[in-house]
Amino acid sequence: MEAFTEFREQSLPLIEKEMENFINEYTSNKRLKEAMLYSIHAGGKRFRPLLVLAAIYAFNKEVTTHDYQVAAALEMIHTYSLIHDDLPAMDDDDLRRGKPTNHKVFGEAHAILAGDGLLTAAFQLVAISQIEANQKVLLIQLLSKAAGTQGMVAGQAGDLQGEQRSLSLNELADVHEKKTGALIEFALLAGGILAQQPKEVVDLLGRFAQHLGLAFQIKDDLLDATSSEAELGKKVGRDEVLNKSTYPGLLGLNGAKEALEEQLSLGNGILESIKQTSPEFQPDLLRELLEQLRLG
Amino acid sequence: MEAFTEFREQSLPLIEKEMENFINEYTSNKRLKEAMLYSIHAGGKRFRPLLVLAAIYAFNKEVTTHDYQVAAALEMIHTYSLIHDDLPAMDDDDLRRGKPTNHKVFGEAHAILAGDGLLTAAFQLVAISQIEANQKVLLIQLLSKAAGTQGMVAGQAGDLQGEQRSLSLNELADVHEKKTGALIEFALLAGGILAQQPKEVVDLLGRFAQHLGLAFQIKDDLLDATSSEAELGKKVGRDEVLNKSTYPGLLGLNGAKEALEEQLSLGNGILESIKQTSPEFQPDLLRELLEQLRLG
Numbered sequence: 407m408e409a410f411t412e413f414r415e416q417s418l419p420l421i422e423k424e425m426e427n428f429i430n431e432y433t434s435n436k437r438l439k440e441a442m443l444y445s446i447h448a449g450g451k452r453f454r455p456l457l458v459l460a461a462i463y464a465f466n467k468e469v470t471t472h473d474y475q476v477a478a479a480l481e482m483i484h485t486y487s488l489i490h491d492d493l494p495a496m497d498d499d500d501l502r503r504g505k506p507t508n509h510k511v512f513g514e515a516h517a518i519l520a521g522d523g524l525l526t527a528a529f530q531l532v533a534i535s536q537i538e539a540n541q542k543v544l545l546i547q548l549l550s551k552a553a554g555t556q557g558m559v560a561g562q563a564g565d566l567q568g569e570q571r572s573l574s575l576n577e578l579a580d581v582h583e584k585k586t587g588a589l590i591e592f593a594l595l596a597g598g599i600l601a602q603q604p605k606e607v608v609d610l611l612g613r614f615a616q617h618l619g620l621a622f623q624i625k626d627d628l629l630d631a632t633s634s635e636a637e638l639g640k641k642v643g644r645d646e647v648l649n650k651s652t653y654p655g656l657l658g659l660n661g662a663k664e665a666l667e668e669q670l671s672l673g674n675g676i677l678e679s680i681k682q683t684s685p686e687f688q689p690d691l692l693r694e695l696l697e698q699l700r701l702g
Numbered sequence: 703m704e705a706f707t708e709f710r711e712q713s714l715p716l717i718e719k720e721m722e723n724f725i726n727e728y729t730s731n732k733r734l735k736e737a738m739l740y741s742i743h744a745g746g747k748r749f750r751p752l753l754v755l756a757a758i759y760a761f762n763k764e765v766t767t768h769d770y771q772v773a774a775a776l777e778m779i780h781t782y783s784l785i786h787d788d789l790p791a792m793d794d795d796d797l798r799r800g801k802p803t804n805h806k807v808f809g810e811a812h813a814i815l816a817g818d819g820l821l822t823a824a825f826q827l828v829a830i831s832q833i834e835a836n837q838k839v840l841l842i843q844l845l846s847k848a849a850g851t852q853g854m855v856a857g858q859a860g861d862l863q864g865e866q867r868s869l870s871l872n873e874l875a876d877v878h879e880k881k882t883g884a885l886i887e888f889a890l891l892a893g894g895i896l897a898q899q900p901k902e903v904v905d906l907l908g909r910f911a912q913h914l915g916l917a918f919q920i921k922d923d924l925l926d927a928t929s930s931e932a933e934l935g936k937k938v939g940r941d942e943v944l945n946k947s948t949y950p951g952l953l954g955l956n957g958a959k960e961a962l963e964e965q966l967s968l969g970n971g972i973l974e975s976i977k978q979t980s981p982e983f984q985p986d987l988l989r990e991l992l993e994q995l996r997l998g
Contacts (some may be wrong), residue, residue, distance in 0.1 A: 429851070431828060432847075432850075432851055432852055433856065434851065434852050434856045434880070435851070435855075435857075435859040435860055435863075437855040437859060437863060438851060438856055453934065461726055467981075471843065485772070485871040485949065488786035490814055490815075490818060493811070493816060495810030495811045496811050496814065502828065509757040513791070514791030515791045515792050515862050516859065518786055518789065518791060518814065519855055519858055519859050519862075520852075521818070522782075522786060522817070522818075522821065522855050523850055523851040523856075525818065525821055525822065525844070526821065526846050526849050526850030526855060527850055527851055529825045529842060529846045529930065530843065530846035530847060530850055533774035533839055533842040533843045534843055534940065538841050539835040539836045539838075540835045542835075542839055543829055543835050543838055543839065544841060545782055546829040546964075547826065547829045547830055548827060550822050550823070550825045550829055551728075553821040553822050554728075554818075554822030554826055555728055555729035555731070555734060555735070555822065555823055556729065556730050557726070557737070557818040558731065558733065559815055559818050559822060560730045560731040560734055560819075562815055563731040563733060563812065563815050564731055565735040566811050566812070566815075567733060583728070584843070601973055612957075643928075670876070672838055
């Protein structure tokens, strides 16, 4: 736990510095840059980039500049998705992490462009990094798949369409697997690849990510259903207002809590399997990231 | 001229097929796919992908599948930019190429996602192509630079900001160099790289692209100022309504026509320089693409 706090406090400023430096250097319009930096600086848990780094640490590898670049690229993609999701035509949110959303500050047009810019910049950052060419290509393949029309963008479309009708549990799982699961999966795969792990281990990391991603979404639904606006820093009860299918809605509060526990347990099991496959694997940080999703 | 018509008629279906196949295979949400294909099928001159292919032909190289993939990726980025530009928060256009704009048919939320999807898919398509890894990385570097916060997205932000005040001729040139010039430059650079040309020749192609891009924009401004809606298939006189700085606005109609002629002449000059550097270079198709911008 102490190790995790140290890891987090050590890593966060470096991830943020990497995003900030890149945007400052590679953006040639002042207001566009301000809009991008505003959302980058809006904080958040940095869950995805920390996962990349935690996976690399887990194999006792030194984390280098290009690892931070991949982590930063992933967080830039997550940030773009939040900016676009908050737009009036999408979820129409005024607050994000307790602050006015991007379009509330910069206007809708600049918010759309700030999102487009962050998405494009993420690929640029990986493309110019010092990673070996074949590995870089593999990372760009995986990132575009996770973020795009087989992943996050498809999940977001499914989520919108889910507002108009009730989804089954399988349909809901599919939407979430794409909408939030795909980027979480990328984080673990990227960590394994950057830590030079064999395919067998990278695949196990991907399976761990699937349980982690599902737990993440169930927790998110539970928080929306049970927290106050002050606790979350954004509007709550939105899912109900938007008539969205959710885990608590389909399973009840208790059923959703049980489903969350089950995913945490399955995720912990996979960490054990990785340890058996790869004896140098230290699961502590990844277990800690998983345990953060346990209900208090 | 006959060669050009043949080249165009031969190339267009293959570019379109490449985009369509990729979207069909790599999109896992039905309505998202429909929205993406709608704008891909809305036609247009396919100016940018034809430039990629024309540059490859110019060096007497056979055009292969992965060349079409790069051309298709570029057109997908152009198409995403049109979908987002047409949104109510941006240019608020109801018609594009004589058809209702994407958000008029699919709603704003899906139009935003279709744009995000096409942008991400463009990088995915280049990343999975059969191009050698180092060349692929170079193409992704150039494409992300041209499309992103140093290129098209920055130009679009500058263009929006230009609606609120008068731009000088230099500021206007800078906006256009980024907004339309950068992707046109990418087309020529990519063609030279895919045709395995030395840096010296690729640089000359880039210089040709700059004149071509500027001519393209002046022509676009002139058409907006002088055509009818039926001729253009979209609203005309929009620049004036939006109070946009334009070449005819800054130079007068005759001054803008002269500026267009000058760029065409400079572009033709560079084609001659390439011929002197690289004797196998056949400038005919590229000259024809340039000449299409001459006023009738």
